[in-house]
Amino acid sequence: MTQPALSAQLLALADDELILGHRDSEWTGHAPILEEDIAFANIAQDEIGHASLWYGLLRDLDGHDPDRLVFFREPAEYRNVQMVELPRGDWAFSMLRQYLFDAAEAQRLPLLAADGYRPLAETAAKILTEEIYHLRHTQAWIERLAQGTQESHRRVQAALDLLWPYALQLFQPLPGEAKLAPRQIVPEAGVVRQAWLQAVVPFLSGVGLAVPEPAEPAAASREAHTPHLADLLADMQSVARLEGPEVRW
Amino acid sequence: MDSQWPRYEVFEQERPDQPHRNTGSVHAPDAELALQNARDVFVRRPECCSLWVVPESQIYSWTAESLQADPGWEAETIMLMLAPAPFEIFKKQSQRQSETYVTHVGQVSARTPVEALRQALAQFGTGEAYVWWVVPGRAILRSQPGDAQSFFGPARDKPYRSPNFYRVFTQMREAASSDPAGGGPQGGAA
Numbered sequence: 001m002t003q004p005a006l007s008a009q010l011l012a013l014a015d016d017e018l019i020l021g022h023r024d025s026e027w028t029g030h031a032p033i034l035e036e037d038i039a040f041a042n043i044a045q046d047e048i049g050h051a052s053l054w055y056g057l058l059r060d061l062d063g064h065d066p067d068r069l070v071f072f073r074e075p076a077e078y079r080n081v082q083m084v085e086l087p088r089g090d091w092a093f094s095m096l097r098q099y100l101f102d103a104a105e106a107q108r109l110p111l112l113a114a115d116g117y118r119p120l121a122e123t124a125a126k127i128l129t130e131e132i133y134h135l136r137h138t139q140a141w142i143e144r145l146a147q148g149t150q151e152s153h154r155r156v157q158a159a160l161d162l163l164w165p166y167a168l169q170l171f172q173p174l175p176g177e178a179k180l181a182p183r184q185i186v187p188e189a190g191v192v193r194q195a196w197l198q199a200v201v202p203f204l205s206g207v208g209l210a211v212p213e214p215a216e217p218a219a220a221s222r223e224a225h226t227p228h229l230a231d232l233l234a235d236m237q238s239v240a241r242l243e244g245p246e247v248r249w
Numbered sequence: 250m251d252s253q254w255p256r257y258e259v260f261e262q263e264r265p266d267q268p269h270r271n272t273g274s275v276h277a278p279d280a281e282l283a284l285q286n287a288r289d290v291f292v293r294r295p296e297c298c299s300l301w302v303v304p305e306s307q308i309y310s311w312t313a314e315s316l317q318a319d320p321g322w323e324a325e326t327i328m329l330m331l332a333p334a335p336f337e338i339f340k341k342q343s344q345r346q347s348e349t350y351v352t353h354v355g356q357v358s359a360r361t362p363v364e365a366l367r368q369a370l371a372q373f374g375t376g377e378a379y380v381w382w383v384v385p386g387r388a389i390l391r392s393q394p395g396d397a398q399s400f401f402g403p404a405r406d407k408p409y410r411s412p413n414f415y416r417v418f419t420q421m422r423e424a425a426s427s428d429p430a431g432g433g434p435q436g437g438a439a
Contacts, residue, residue, distance in 0.1 A: 033254065035275050039289035046403070133399040137285050144278065248424070
């Protein structure tokens, strides 16, 4: 029975995109310059759009209503990695988080696009075009922050030291994944992790950042969350959860 | 001290059979980020197949009036030793409100901007010209054909909606007028 395993994959993909998109959107109106405010708001909207595509596939597969999933689940029911729920931090932190995520997507999506479950493959191919642009944008920023001033270098290095074990959680196998990989429905987590390391380590070293030593992922399971997720959801879900006679839609 | 990033003028081409035309400007620390900012600011929704960005400092500009007064021909002698290089020529051809773009009209080979202007007047001088822009070809960063899919592709299958699509204002007004307490948006209906 592969359907629960496939649902787990889709939910993880969707939750990562949703929560990251929400954190990115917190920069809207606060980015360091107007043009970048627009650029990062675009990225935030793209990520939430990708989440919507993944939730749609999940609905087709097992009937879950995306709006119920997004606005009426408790923090413990979310299956995103902890990296995306961390507060937005400074600009270097948000840019580096987005870069590490984009670089993982750039490795994972082509493998999903080539794999055996057609709706998933088609969606992955569609999302990939946008992620290629995100990666170009965040790479440009990481390069400039790392090689800009002492202050910008210090900040992006501090972000890298903090985010590294969190990023590694992106490659933890999901429940039931062993059933899907041999049938080429999803790529093996270890393969994606290796491809990601081969892409990000030379890039980060090349712009003068010290890449942290291999570490244990920040959390073993996507069922574990930091308190930051509850704060984020309390805000994001507050309107949908309004009740009472004065609420009209 | 001026902490503002340099300004880049943005030229957008909607279809391969149309010229690039000036669509606005962005600020950016360098040309690559200017190109990306141009994409994000100007072409996330509408149709586009190519983008150029040029630092504002590299645009040599003449208006119809300044051409009549003194185009600066004598300054030409200073740089005449340079080898000829390509210059792109842009022209504003209409004052009508919907067509005030500075539009690409062609390329010349010249040793100085003023020499390029002289050639432009000879080659492209027919018809109205309110503004001439002369830009050294090497000062332009152009999106590459390989960029097109990730730069311009995502916009194609997304609906572009004007703010009034969501009818927020109308709905707020309706909500306010049907509120028994008679309040407006501040009146407690939230």
